[in-house]
Each structure stands twice: as structure tokens, then as C-alpha cells.
């Protein structure tokens with residue numbers, strides 16, 4: 001089982017899409033193991049996007065991300081990082097394929113609704129940044145796990 005970090009950006013809250021987007025992850029079969037909503041300070045967002053700090057869009061990105069509430073969550077599942085990235089779609093929402101979250105709900109490059117970890121190392125460091133207290137992570141077993149997966153084939 002793999003874990004990944006997902007952020008619903010302030011445009012998701014402003015446009016009333018938070019419930020829709022969380023629902024897509026849940027109905028896919030991904031397990032929600034942590035969730036919180038808060039307007040986060042700039043220094044936290046600067047840390048999260050540190051890899052982009054030399055890019056021309058960095059200042060606007062941090063300004064946008066700290067302009068309103070962000071919903072942060074951890075999702076767990078088999079190949080969760082890749083599955084979530086495929087569900088989110090291309091960074092530029094106008095180019096994201098129909099059926100992806102950005103492709104279905106977005107029109108913008110910058111206001112692209114969702115951030116999702118892009119690999120195992122990033123997922124680890126991003127989860128540590130956004131959920132640094134172990135008590136924020138819920139370890140639980142969904143009652144339908146044996147129907148979401150074929151346990152003998154996929155979880156052995």
C-alpha cells in the first residue's frame with residue numbers, strides 16, 4: 001500500500017468543489033487517512049513549493065495558495081501516487097483530459113484545483129510537512145477492502 005498527499009487549492013473551496021473532488025477519490029477506492037482545512041501561512045506554502053522557488057510563477061503561486069483555505073489530505077491505496085496523478089490530470093487544466101479532475105472542472109493553468117505528490121520521495125516529504133503529527137493519521141481498515149481489491153491477487 002502506498003500513501004500520497006493531495007491538496008485542494010483555494011479555488012476548489014471558492015468554487016464549491018471540495019466535496020465533489022473528495023468524493024471522486026473515495027469512490028475510486030482510495031482510503032482517506034488524514035484530512036484538514038486551513039488558510040496556511042506563506043512560509044508553509046514556500047516550503048511546500050520550494051522546488052519552484054526560482055521559477056517566475058513562484059510568488060503568484062504562494063500568494064494564491066495562501067489566499068484562502070486549502071484542504072490537505074493523505075490518501076492510501078495500491079499504487080496510490082500514480083493513480084491519484086492520473087485522476088488529477090495535466091497541470092494546465094485546459095489541456096487536461098476529460099474525465100480527469102482538472103479536465104472536468106478547470107480552465108486555468110495556475111488555478112488548477114488540486115496538487116498531488118509526483119513520486120514516492122515527494123509523497124514522503126510532503127506528508128511530513130503537512131501532517132507532522134502521527135496522531136493526525138488514522139490507521140483503519142475499510143469494511144469493503146476485500147471487495148475494492150482482490151486480496152489474493154493484489155494484496156498478497
Ligand code: CMP
Nearest residue numbers: 052057061091109110111112114115116
Ligand atoms: P502543482 O501541481 O500544485 O505544482 C506547481 C504549481 O505551480 C502547479 O500545480 C500550478 O498550479 C502552478 N504553476 C503556475 N504556472 C506554472 C507553470 N508555468 N509551470 C508549472 N506550474 C505552474
